[in-house]
Amino acid sequence: MLSGVCLCALAGEFVFAEPSGTSSEAASAVAHTEANATLAVPGTRLPGQDGSQEGWAITLSPLSPPAQTISDLFYLILGIMVCIFLVVGTTMAVLIFRFRAGRNEPGGEPPQIYGSKPIELAWTVGPAIIVFVLFLVTARSIFDIRATTPPKEAIHVRVVGHQWWWEFQYLDHNVTTANELHVPLSTDGTPRPVYLDLESADVIHSFWVPQLAGKTDLFPGRVNHMWFQPNRAGWFIGQCAEYCGTQHAHMWLRVKSESEDEFQKWVAQQQKPAVLNSAVSAGRDLFLSNACANCHTIRGTHAKGIFGPDLTHLMSRETIASGIRLNNKENLTQWVQDPQAIKDGCRMPDMQLTEDSTQKIVAYLLTLH
C-alpha cells in the first residue's frame, strides 16, 4: 500500500517534472492559462448579452486547479496515444502498400509464418509497461484532485439538482439562490476554494463546468463532493451532463467569480428579505393568492414553496429558466404567461393568467432586487 503510493508519487515526478500540490499550483497556473485563454470563445450564447462573460465550456482552457491538472493529463495521454497510433497505423499502411498482390505475380502461396514466441512476448510486455505507467499517473492524479481538506477560508455550498434547474444554498451565509453560483476570487494570500456538497431532489444530474473541474453526479440519496478554485474573475458556463429527462438540454449552469468585496456585497444583499414596495402590492397579492406561492419562496412573505427557485432576489440574477433567457421584463412576461413556450416540458405549468394579471405579477417580480 505504502510502496504503491510512493510509486505513484515517483511516476508523477517523472512525468510532470514539476511539483504538484494542487492548491499551490494555482499561482503558476494563472500564467499558464493566459496563453490558453485566447481559446475561449466570447460568450455569445444569449442574444443581446455583452461580452463580459468568460466564454463557453472549453475543457482545454482550464481556469481552476482540478481542470488544470486534467488538462495537463490530457496532453500527456494524447501524446502517448498519438504516438501509438502513428506507429501502428504507419506500420499497417506500409505493410498494406508493400505486400499488396500485384497483377502479374507468380502463383503459389507466400511463406507461412505461424508466430514467434519472442515477438509475441515483446508486444505483450511493451504495452504492459505503458499501461502500468499510465496507471501510476492516473492513480496519482485521482488522489491529487480528490485528497484535499478544505482550508478555513473555503466556501461551502450545498448544490441541489432539480428537473431542470440548480439550487445553491450557502450554508455559512444563510443564502439560497438558483442557477447562478457566485464565488469569491482567490488572491495570492487567501485562497478561497469552493467546496460543493452535491445532492439531488429527483433524478440524477451532473455538475459540469469544464473550465473549473471535471464533472460529478448529483445523486438522489447520496451526498457527493467536488471542489474548484477559479483563478480569474468572470462568468464560467456549464450545464447538466447526465441525462435527466425532457429538458436536460436546458439545464444550464453559470458560475460567477468576483472579488472578495463584490462577493461580500452580494452576500449581504442576498441575506436581506424581499423588498416591500406598495406600488406593486396588486402583483404581490396575485402572486401570493395564486399557486405561485406553492412552489416558490419569497422571504418576508408567506410564499414558502420549495419546488421552484427561490425568487427573493430574482432580479439580482442575469438569467431565468436555468440560464437560457436573459432576465428582463420582456422575457419574464413571456415566461409567466406561458413557460412551456420557452422551455417545453418544464415543471412550471401555464397558469392561465389574464394579460392584466401577468403584467401585475411581472411588475412585482421586477422589484425583487
Place this chain on the structure above:
Amino acid sequence: MATVNSYSKSTTSATIPLVTRLHGWVSSVDHKQIGIMYLIMSFIFMVVGGLEAFLMRAQLWEANNTLVGPETFNQLFTMHGTTMIFFVIMPMLAGFANYFVPLMIGARDVAFPRLNALGFWLSFFGGCLLYYTYLGAEGLYGASNAPDIGWFAYAPLTSPAYSRGNATDYWILGTMMTGAGTIAFGVNLIATIFTMRAPGIRLTKLPLFVWMMLIDAILILLAFPPLTAAQVMLLFDRYLGAHFFDPQSGGSALLWQHLFWFFGHPEVYIMALPAFGIVSEIIPVFSRKVIFGYASMAAATAAIGLISVGVWAHHMFTVGMNDMVDTFFAASTFLIAIPTGIKIFNWVATLYGGRLQLRTPMLFALGFLSMFLIGGLTGIMLSVVPFDWQISDSYFLVAHFHYVLFGGSLFALIGGFYYWFPKMSGRMMNEQLGIWHFTFLFVGFNVLFFPMHIAGLLGMPRRVYTYAEPEWEIWNQLSTVGAAVMGVGFLLFFINIAHSLRHGETAGDDPWDAWTLEWATTSPPATYNFEEIPTVESRRPLWDLKHPDDPDSQYE
C-alpha cells in the same frame, strides 16, 4: 414436415407456392435458415435505427434548431441506442454464429435446434414489442410515445414518478425478451462447440472465429441474467411497490447502475469478440497466410473474457465512488488493453510477407483494424479517471463508443457479410459496388464521428436535443454531412445485396480459396451440411487438402 431448402436458388423453389415457402422459413429449425433470419432481422432494424440517428443529426444541424422537440429527440436517442445494440449488432453476430459455427466445426446442426428457433423468435418479437410502444403505450404525449430514458435507463428516471405511461414497460419487456432469446443462443452455442465437433477438431484446432464465439457465448451467460434480474426488479418497483431503485424509500439508484453495467460492459465485448473472430478469418485468407500467433490470439480472447467482467464501474467514474474503487477499475481497464493490443499486433503481423488481395471483405477488415485502433486508444484515454471526469457524458464519449461499436464491430460484421455471402447465397456480391460501399462508409464514418471528439472537448454534452453555442455548430454540421454520406453507402449496400441475389456471379464452393470447413461444402450447403462428416487434422483443413505435401498439421 417437408423441409424446404428455400435459401438456394434451385429450380424447385419456383414451383413451390409462396405460402409453403414462408411456412418453411417460420417453422424452420435449420441453423442456416435461422442464421439468415437473424441477418434479415438485423438489416430491418438497422434501417430503422439508422433513420432515427439521421433525424437526430438533422436536428443538431444548427444551434437552437426546432426540427424535433425535446420529447421526440429523447425518444430517438433511447430507441437508437437500444435498437442498434439489441436488435442490430446482437442478431447480426448471432446470425453469423448460427450459420457458420456448425459448418466450421463440421457439424450437421446446432446442439438444440428447437431452442435455437425459440431464441431467434424471442429476439425478433422482443424487437417488435419494443417498437409496438409507438402504438401501444398510452402516455402524456398522445399517440406517439416511446421510452425516453436513454438506453441504459438510469434509475430513478425510470420510476413511475418520472416515466409515466407504459413506454418504459415496453422497453423493459422488449429488451428482456430479447435477452432471454440471447441466453438461449448462448447456451446452444456452448453446447454445440463442446459436443458437436467433427473428429480431430480438438479445442486447439478450432478456427479462431469459433474460439471467439465460444468465449462470447460464455460472456452472454454471465452478463445477460443480471440484466434480466435488474429489469424484473425495476418492474417490481413500477408495479408492485418495491423500492429497489427508489432512493426516497431507502432504495438505491446506484444499484441499478452496478447491475446494468455488470451486463453493459461485458456486452461491449460480446459485440466486439465476434468482430475479432471474423477479422481473424478474413485477414489470413486475403493475405494468403496463416494467422500469426494462433495460441496467443486464443489466450488473449480468454483473457479479455475474464477481465471484461471486472471493469464495469469504469462507466461510473463520475458517480462519486471512493478513490480506491476508482483506482481499481482504472487498473482493470488498463489491463484489458494488453490482450486487445496483442490481437491488433497479431493481425498486423499476419499482413507481413503476405500477398494481400484487397477485395471488399479485406477492405472492411482493414477498415475495422484502423477504426478499432482509434476507438481502443480513446478507450485507454477514458480510463485515465480524472480525464474521464472531464469528458464522460460528452460527445467525446459518443465518438469513442461509435469507433468501437460501429468502426469496430459493425465494419467487421459487414466484412463478414461480404465474405460469407457467396456461401449463403451461392452468388458473389458485386465487387465494384462493394468498393463504393466501403469508400462511402469509411469516409462518411470518419466525417461523422471524428468531429464528435472535438465537440466533446469543447464541452458539448451528449443527449442534448439542442445547443446554443455557435462554436459547436461546425462540428455538428460535419457530423450531419458524414451521416448523409454514410446513408448513401448503406443504400449501395442494400442495392448490392438485391442485385447480387439475382444476378451475382455463381460462386462455387470455395470462391476465396479459403481454408476452413465451411468452404468444403456446396454454396449454399445442403440441409445436412456435409455428405460425409469430415475428419480434420489441423486448424486449416482445406489448406491440408490443397497442399498435401506441406500440411499445417506438422507445424501445430
